[in-house]
Amino acid sequence: MADFRSPLARVRGLGSAKEGTHHWWAQRLTALALIPLTIWFVISLISLSGADHAEASAWIGSLWPAALLILTIVMTFHHGQLGLQVVIEDYVHNEYMKIGAIVLVKGAALVLSVVAIAAIARIAIGG
């Protein structure tokens, strides 16, 4: 069968959707990262159950918990945003509503993760 793709299109290998496997691959990579991060996060929250404000802020303010928490936040919101995008694409059929909802979800994920990181920094610095 004749191949009508240009050499450039063939070497990029992205197909008609112009994104190739990027969405799928990013979802898998964030999922993989979230396996150890989630287990760490749940164990941490268990150890923090019943903690007062001083204990909770001392934990979040220390170096490794802060770093791992930021990593967990970034991976969680990236993974969640990719998943919600697929849910919206599956169920919302009006083109304007669909694009609007996806932009809203992606924007909210970015804003919320930045706000969470700012809160962690504030806790770490403020003491």
Add this chain to the structure above:
Amino acid sequence: MSSADRPASNRPLSPHLQVYRPQLTSVLSITHRGTGIFLSLGALYLVCWLLAIAAGPEAYAQIAGFNASIIGRLLLLGWTFSLFYHLANGIRHLVWDAGRGLDLKTTYATGWAVVAAAAALTVIAWIAAYAVR
């Protein structure tokens, strides 16, 4: 064109939800999606919790009080189970992505394993949390 005019075909039909008998595989599949959506709300709540800690002891006491309430505990229980379910079933999905465990028998075995793991880990986590307090 009515369905009677359509030529007979061996192509698989997509499940019509009103007449489709639920099976373990389809129930676990939609539960993965449902827990994912619910966990997005949990991530939103996590940001609220961090903001409350950053705001100071008074705001923290408020959110800690809500966590201890009946509704708070039910939400946290739901998020615990959803997290463990999505984690276990997510690993099941990653194994499928590697091209393994796709036959019907293994799919059912891993499916029940996911349900058991999610339930057991939820119980263990809550027992541990109450033991810590």
